[in-house]
Amino acid sequence: MGDDHSHSSRGSATKSWLDRIAAIFTAEPQDLSDLVEVINEAAMRKLIDNDTQSMLQGVLDVSKMRARDIMVPRSQMATINIDQSLEQMMPLLLENNHSRYPVVNEDKDHIEGILLVKDLLQHSLQGNTEWNLRDLLRPAVIIPESKRVDALLKEFRQKRYHMAIVVDEYGGVSGLITIEDILEQIVGEIEDEHDDEEDVDIKKMASHVYQVSALTPVDEFNESFGTSFDEEEAGTIGGIVLHAFGHMPEKGETIELQNLTFKVSKANSRRLVQLQVIRAKTAADTSALQKD
Missing domain, CATH: 3.10.580.10 (CBS-domain)
Structure with a gap:
């Protein structure tokens, strides 16, 4: 009895959601906000997974874009x-x-x-x-x-x-x-056999040079580099750097933040992908080099 009631509840919820979609298309909405709301609600109810939600949102975004x-x-x-x-x-x-x-x-x-x-x-x-x-x-x-x-x-x-x-x-x-x-x-980003693997967020390339994924969480970056970037400003270091630039930078552009030099190693028209981070050499480093 309880199981029947449970199945009935889930079925009603699914039917209700499908009814809402049908109603939206029947009503021929003037904008996409209703569709976005239904997609987000479907994800919240676990009727679709996060990847599907992102793809559906991407389809809606493409419909509004120009070349x-x-x-x-x-x-x-x-x-x-x-x-x-x-x-x-x-x-x-x-x-x-x-x-x-x-x-x-x-x-x-x-x-x-x-x-x-x-x-x-x-x-x-x-x-x-x-x-x-x-x-x-x-x-x-x-x-x-x-x-x-x-x-x-x-x-x-x-x-x-x-x-x-x-x-x-x-x-x-x-x-x-x-x-x-x-x-x-x-x-989302399509990687092929020619793209560099980016499984490691932070990779040391030389004594003061690092390769950093733009998707590295801000807290992880702060812990690795001793910086104090604000997690409220952006969730990833790429977001922090993009905000500091004030525009979508091209490959090779640099900016200095908190005694670090950030150079764009890889980017596309939508987001930063890979950064080169260079630490400033300290007095201790210079002293050590002189002793050598």
Whole structure:
């Protein structure tokens, strides 16, 4: 009897939640706040797990985004010049490990096309000593900064291309966007076999140099470095650093906080990923070096 009542209660709760979803779609809400509320309530009731909640929230977020919001900015685009030889390209290809690259003529406003590394590899294996890079290029897909991200994802899937060049209202190149950039808004950071493993939050690289995950909790960072960053300001050291910058920093930017130098080692359009932290050398360190 008790069990029947328990099953009935759970069934009623589930039905009530489903009824609410049905009611929302039937009512055709003017904004997404009702959907967000239902998703959050479903997570609280353990009807969906946290990962599912995050993915659903990501889908809703993508529906409000424009290409300019998540594109790789022009300054961070890895490009190949149309006049480069295979030998000249190799350092760039090995450093970035991308599957495709925009090919430019003189500057990034003049896109000749998109080079797929697999096309280059196939051509190289054929043993051709004389070849023209233009013959390997795929057409570049050009989109405006205002392009809706959800519409772009649909085009990526339907037309089977993976990269688009983003231009501003004057036709100048603003950046690029890939299908992976969009999917990461939904499922989070996508790591591949070329990405560095980041299982360890804090890794010592040299006597005063550390590699630190931006997701390192503030209390853990404070304990390791003897700092006093406020946990109320942000939960992770990446949040602290981002707040201090006041903007989304690019790779290589530095800032000094509490006698530490923070250098951005890895970042994407949405968040910091990896930081290099450098301790200032103390008088004791200098004295020890002089004795040596």
